[in-house]
Amino acid sequence: MPDNNGYAFVERTKYLNISKPAQSQGKPQPPYEIPLEEGMPLIDLPDPDTLDLGGFDLRTAIEMRRSVRQYSQDTLSLEELSYLLWLTQGVQKISEKRQVTLRTVPSAGCRHPFETYLSINRVAGLEAGLYRYVASQHKLAALQLGDSFNTRLTEVCLGQRQVGTSAVTFIWAAVPERTTWRYSERSYRYLYLDAGHVCQNLHLAAESINCGICAIGAYNDDAADQLMGFHPPEMFVIYMASLGRKASP
Ligand SMILES: Cc1cc2nc3c(=O)[nH]c(=O)nc-3n(C[C@H](O)[C@H](O)[C@H](O)COP(=O)(O)O)c2cc1C
Numbered sequence: 001m002p003d004n005n006g007y008a009f010v011e012r013t014k015y016l017n018i019s020k021p022a023q024s025q026g027k028p029q030p031p032y033e034i035p036l037e038e039g040m041p042l043i044d045l046p047d048p049d050t051l052d053l054g055g056f057d058l059r060t061a062i063e064m065r066r067s068v069r070q071y072s073q074d075t076l077s078l079e080e081l082s083y084l085l086w087l088t089q090g091v092q093k094i095s096e097k098r099q100v101t102l103r104t105v106p107s108a109g110c111r112h113p114f115e116t117y118l119s120i121n122r123v124a125g126l127e128a129g130l131y132r133y134v135a136s137q138h139k140l141a142a143l144q145l146g147d148s149f150n151t152r153l154t155e156v157c158l159g160q161r162q163v164g165t166s167a168v169t170f171i172w173a174a175v176p177e178r179t180t181w182r183y184s185e186r187s188y189r190y191l192y193l194d195a196g197h198v199c200q201n202l203h204l205a206a207e208s209i210n211c212g213i214c215a216i217g218a219y220n221d222d223a224a225d226q227l228m229g230f231h232p233p234e235m236f237v238i239y240m241a242s243l244g245r246k247a248s249p
Helices: 005-012 058-064 078-089 148-156 177-207 221-228
Strands: 091-095 100-103 114-120 129-134 139-145 168-174 211-216 236-245
Touching (some): 005 177, 058 177, 078 114, 078 177, 114 148, 114 177, 168 221, 177 211
Antiparallel strands (some): 129 139
C-alpha cells in the first residue's frame, strides 16, 4: 500500500481490492430516502412544472458561471428555491418495482446516495433555520428554526463569510449504504463524483436566475456531522454550497 493516504483511497477501491457487494450476497437494498419521522409536517413547494424561471441558454449559463461569495440582501422566492432543489435532486420517477429514483442529475447505478439539507436565511415565507428537502415528494421539512443554526454552520465552515451572508446554504449528506449495497468499497469514489454533478447543476441553475453560489469543500468534518446529528460512517456531510442573489458590482 502506498505511503500516501490520498492515493491509498484509490488503491483500496480498485476492483481487485474490494469485497463482494451486499446486493450480490442477496441482502435487501436500503431505502432510496431516509424515512420521515411519523407525523412530520411538510411544507409544499411550488410545482416544478409550473415554474417559469431561468431564461438563459445552457452555453450562456456555463460561460457566465463564476464562484460568487458576495450576496445582496434580497430574499429568494419559494419558486426560486423550488427550482434550485428540483434541478439538483428532483425526483422525476420512482420505479416501484426496483425501488429506485430517476432524478435530474446522474448517479452511479442510479443509487442516488444523497439527502439535501438547507440552512435558510432569506427565503420568502420560510423562517430561518435548518430544513430537509424531501425529494420524493418535492416538499420541505423544518428541522430547527432560528438564526443560530447558520451561525454555527459558518463556524463549522471555518468561518467562511459567504455561508454567514448566504440566502441559503445547501448541505449535501451522503448515505453510503445506498451505493455500497451495489458497489461495496468502490462506491466511495462514486459518492464524490455524484456530488460534483449535483453542485454543478446548482451552479448553472443559480446562474440562470441571477444568483450565484460558492462550493464549500473546506469545513470541519467532525463538527459538521455533529451539528447535523449524523453518525458517520452511516451518514456524513459530503459537500456544501452557499447561495444568494448576486450583489451589484
Ligand atoms: C470541490 C470544491 C471545493 C471548493 N471549496 C471552496 C471553499 O471551501 N471555499 C471557497 O471559497 N471556495 C471553494 N471552492 C470554489 C473554488 O475556489 C473556485 O471554483 C475556483 O477558485 C475557481 O473559480 P470559479 O469557480 O469562479 O471559476 C470550491 C470548489 C470546488 C470545485
